[in-house]
Amino acid sequence: MSGETIERDDTTPDAGSGRPTGAVLVLGAIGLLLLGAVAGVLLRLPLDDKDTVATPGPVDVGFSQDMSAHHAQAVDMAGAALIVSTDNDVRRLAYDILTTQQNQIGRMQGWLQLWGEPNQDVEGFMGWMSGHEEGSHHGGAAEESSGPVAQMPGMATQEEMTTLRQSTGTAMDVLFLQLMLRHHEGGMPMLDYAVEHADTTEVRILAGQMAKTQAGESQLMRTMLAARGASPLPFP
Template structure:
C-alpha cells in the first residue's frame, strides 16, 4: 500500500509545477492582452482632434480629395447611364463604387479628428504646407492650376457637354476627362504622400497614386480603341 501512495504523491508533486506554469502562462497572457487594450485605449484618447491641424496637409487632402472624388463619381454615373459600350460601363461602375467608398473613408477621418468637412482655406493651399526641399518637390504642380480650382477638375461646361453627348462621342469625352481627372488626382495624392503628417493619410495616398496611375494607362488604351 505504501508504494502506490508514494507514487501518487510523487505524481501529484510533479503535476503541481506544470499546473503552476500553466497558471503563470495564463496570467501572463491576460496581462499582455490587458496591456495591449490599455495602450489601444490610450492611443484612441491621445489621438485627440486638436492634434490634426485644421489647415494642415492631412485635413486639406481629406477635404479636397472628397470634392475631387465627387466629380469623378458624377462623371462615371453620367456615362454609365448613357453609354452602350460595356467596357466603358464597367470602368465607370468601378470608378463610381471605389471613389464613393473612399470619400466615405475621408469623411470619417475628419469626423474622427473633430474637424469640419469644409475648410477655411483655398482648395489645394495645403500643397504648399511644406518648407525647403520637402515642400518644393511638388511646388510646380501646385502652381500649375489656380488655387480656386483643383487639378484635373472638369469645368461646368465640360460636365454639361458630357451630359449632352451620346454614343462614341460621349465615350471619348468621358475617357478624355477622366484621364485628366486622374492625373490631377495623382498629383494631389503625391503631394499628400510627401506632406501628410499621419501614416494613415500617407499610406492611403500612396495607394491612390498606384491605383489611379494604373487606371490612367487602362483609360488611355481604351480611348485609343474607341
C-alpha cells in the same frame, strides 16, 4: 472592390443582360458613401491612443477635404457614363471608379468628423500644399502650391459636365474617358504631396493606394482612347 478594372462576374453591370441597370447601380453605390464614413470611423478607433497616433496636421485635413471634393466630380462623371453608355468596357471602368471613389470619400469624411474639422475649406483648395521644404518630413519632392486656389487641376468645367450628360454613343464614351483621364492626372500632385507630407499613417497609406490605382486607370484610359481613335485632352 479594387480600383482596377474587374473581370465580368454576376455583379458586373451589363446592358440588356437582365442584371441591375446603370441607374440602380448608381443608387446602390451611393450607399457606399455611408459605409465608407463608418469605415473611416472604425478604422480609426483602435488607433486612438494618443501615445501612438500622430495628430493630424494641415496636410491631413486639407487633403481629406480637397480630395473628397475632387473625387465627388469623378463619381458624378462615372455615374453619367454608367447610366448612358452601352460600351461594356466603359461601363466596367465607370463602375469601378464610382464605387471605389465613393467609398474613399466616406473614409475621408469620417476622418474629418473624428478630427472635428469641416468638410471643406471655405478659403479655397490646395492651400495645404505649401510650407514644406523639399525633401522634408517623409522625403522626396512634390509639387507645392503658393496658396489656396479657386479650382483644382484636372476638374471639368460646368460646360464640359453638361456636354457629357447630354452626349450619347461613342461621343459620350470618348468624352468620359478624356475628362476622367485629365481628372486623374490633375489629382496626382495632391496624392504625391500627401504621401510625402501627411502626419498620419492613415492618410499617407490611402493617398499611396489612390496614386497606384489611378496611375493604372490612367494608362487603361489612354489605351481605350487609342482604340477608339481619340486622343487625351491637353492639360492646361
